[in-house]
Amino acid sequence: MRRGFWLWAASLGAYTFLYVPLFIVIIYSFNDSRLNAEWVGFTWHWYDVLLHDNDMLAAMGNSLFIALVSSLAATVLGTMAGIAMHRYKMKALTFMVLTPVAMPEILLGVSLLLFFIQVLNLTLGLVSIILAHITFSIGFVAVIVRARLAGIDESIFEAARDLGASPWETFRYVTFPLILPGVVAGGLMAFTLSIDDFVITFFTAGVGVATLPLRVYSMIKIAVTPEVNAVSTLLMLLTLTMIVLASKFSPDVLRGKT
Amino acid sequence: MSSRARKLLAPARLTKWAVSGPPFVFLLLFFVLPGVIMVIASFRYPGEFGGLAPLAAADPNTLHGFTLETYRFFFSDLIYTEIFIKSFLVALATTLICLVMAYPLALLIARSPKKRRDLMVLLVILPFASSFLIRVYAWMILLGPQAALSQLANGLLGVLGIAPVHLLFSPFAVLIAMVYVHLPFMVLPLYTNLEKHDPNLLDAAQDCGANAWHRFWRVTFPLSLPGIFSGSTLVFIPVLGMFAIPDILGGTGDMLVGNLIKEQFLVTRDWPFGSTLSIMLTLAVLLFVWIAAKLGTTRGRYA
Numbered sequence: 403m404r405r406g407f408w409l410w411a412a413s414l415g416a417y418t419f420l421y422v423p424l425f426i427v428i429i430y431s432f433n434d435s436r437l438n439a440e441w442v443g444f445t446w447h448w449y450d451v452l453l454h455d456n457d458m459l460a461a462m463g464n465s466l467f468i469a470l471v472s473s474l475a476a477t478v479l480g481t482m483a484g485i486a487m488h489r490y491k492m493k494a495l496t497f498m499v500l501t502p503v504a505m506p507e508i509l510l511g512v513s514l515l516l517f518f519i520q521v522l523n524l525t526l527g528l529v530s531i532i533l534a535h536i537t538f539s540i541g542f543v544a545v546i547v548r549a550r551l552a553g554i555d556e557s558i559f560e561a562a563r564d565l566g567a568s569p570w571e572t573f574r575y576v577t578f579p580l581i582l583p584g585v586v587a588g589g590l591m592a593f594t595l596s597i598d599d600f601v602i603t604f605f606t607a608g609v610g611v612a613t614l615p616l617r618v619y620s621m622i623k624i625a626v627t628p629e630v631n632a633v634s635t636l637l638m639l640l641t642l643t644m645i646v647l648a649s650k651f652s653p654d655v656l657r658g659k660t
Numbered sequence: 661m662s663s664r665a666r667k668l669l670a671p672a673r674l675t676k677w678a679v680s681g682p683p684f685v686f687l688l689l690f691f692v693l694p695g696v697i698m699v700i701a702s703f704r705y706p707g708e709f710g711g712l713a714p715l716a717a718a719d720p721n722t723l724h725g726f727t728l729e730t731y732r733f734f735f736s737d738l739i740y741t742e743i744f745i746k747s748f749l750v751a752l753a754t755t756l757i758c759l760v761m762a763y764p765l766a767l768l769i770a771r772s773p774k775k776r777r778d779l780m781v782l783l784v785i786l787p788f789a790s791s792f793l794i795r796v797y798a799w800m801i802l803l804g805p806q807a808a809l810s811q812l813a814n815g816l817l818g819v820l821g822i823a824p825v826h827l828l829f830s831p832f833a834v835l836i837a838m839v840y841v842h843l844p845f846m847v848l849p850l851y852t853n854l855e856k857h858d859p860n861l862l863d864a865a866q867d868c869g870a871n872a873w874h875r876f877w878r879v880t881f882p883l884s885l886p887g888i889f890s891g892s893t894l895v896f897i898p899v900l901g902m903f904a905i906p907d908i909l910g911g912t913g914d915m916l917v918g919n920l921i922k923e924q925f926l927v928t929r930d931w932p933f934g935s936t937l938s939i940m941l942t943l944a945v946l947l948f949v950w951i952a953a954k955l956g957t958t959r960g961r962y963a
Contacts, residue, residue, distance in 0.1 A: 409764050409768045419761070420787045423801075426802060479682055479683040479686055482682055483683035490679075492684075495687075498683075499683065501691070506902070512934060516698055516935065517697050544683075569675045598792060604904075618794070619793060619908075622908060630797060641789045
């Protein structure tokens with residue numbers, strides 16, 4: 403009994419620690435005061451400011467475009483990688499898919515910066531950001547797809563082939579419908595990661611193009627206004643929807659790291 | 661080999677390359693190659709206006725070609741080694757605090773009725789579904805000088821006759837945000853491990869006369885070591901390379917390896933030295949992974 407009590411108390415403490423900061427941000431986004439200090443009164447003012455902030459709207463547009471393109475590409479490449487890792491157990495590919503997920507983000511950021519400028523002679527911007535986002539998203543999609551494949555009975559593929567299906571037909575009519583929930587979950591995951599990414603974008607964005615997190619970063623570095631709270635609240639709402647959707651499609655999202 | 665078998669084999673190999681080829685080539689180009697370029701860059705001279713100096717130069721007096729200079733420089737000034745050690749200690753402290761906070765939570769989830777578990781796990785994941793930057797920013801508000809937390813802390817210190825402190829832009833702020841951002845990484849692998857434990861083991865231990873503490877320390881804890889190691893890896897490695905949290909919440913003295921690397925690439929524009937620092941960071945990560953794997957296997961034998 404006492405043991406159960408301490409377990410509950412410690413867990414409740416951990417949950418409080420996880421949620422209080424986010425609730426504070428949400429609450430202050432409706433606060434009628436320039437300072438994030440005390441509650442003055444309810445207002446929509448900061449959302450109104452947000453809607454008329456052209457830089458912020460442009461950044462939002464960039465973020466959505468980058469997320470859409472990079473998540474589509476990462477879904478295709480990640481699904482292929484997931485299938486290849488599961489079926490052929492290729493060590494080199496598995497290493498290349500999983501390492502970008504596991505290593506400190508800054509390393510991928512600076513090495514891509516070096517590569518884009520020094521080797522490709524690319525002007526940093528939308529293209530470099532999209533390529534960087536695809537690189538780190540492939541692993542997340544692949545892991546979810548592989549987990550999905552691991553739960554499927556292999557004999558089903560043999561049966562399809564025995565019945566005369568070509569490899570493409572086996573994929574199109576057997577494998578793909580079975581892994582589709584994992585593919586969709588992986589795609590949603592890649593989209594969320596792209597919208598949220600700060601570190602790798604920071605190094606590969608250059609000066610001309612800002613994404614939502616880059617815009618938020620420069621705002622909090624210069625002057626904190628409750629407009630940041632408003633954009634944060636909206637962004638939370640978006641990613642929350644994405645994650646809940648992704649976990650509906652594939653519970654593996656909850657098991658793997660996100 | 662019969663002709664039929666050969667016919668079957670050829671498309672199979674074709675399929676294999678059709679499936680694995682595109683992601684393989686993409687990652688070779690955008691992950692492996694940039695890594696190789698960075699290793700090479702660390703052996704070169706910085707360019708006059710940032711970037712890299714040319715490999716061959718018409719004027720032999722200008723810096724060009726390959727050198728070990730950046731590595732010599734790294735070891736010539738103790739400050740760089742110190743920043744690495746500091747980053748290592750911050751990562752270690754973050755990992756330990758995360759472990760202490762995550763363990764009861766993971767244990768509670770694992771011992772809850774099956775129906776409730778998914779919801780409890782989802783509640784751990786949801787906050788870290790929100791943007792990383794927002795979670796860091798939240799602490800700017802919470803620790804700000806006008807925030808209740810600072811007022812309370814300084815009120816207490818005032819009673820004790822101690823001068824007020826700034827919570828924001830301090831090592832304390834950096835550490836608390838590091839823990840906050842990485843806590844779910846510790847909870848999830850721990851929970852996955854604890855969920856698999858056979859409850860009969862605890863009953864057996866109780867029948868043998870073990871009290872609650874003994875049941876935890878001699879049964880549950882040793883069995884959860886693999887979960888602890890994978891959680892620790894997921895927390896330690898990102899913290900080791902973190903630059904955004906010290907950048908936003910830390911003071912000028914709270915620079916970690918990540919900040920040093922960022923500065924070399926974006927401010928000082930000394931790319932060779934930035935590359936050297938990145939390679940040192942990679943080596944530190946590999947060292948940690950190696951130690952964790954070593955500990956994991958020797959401990960595993962007793963568990």
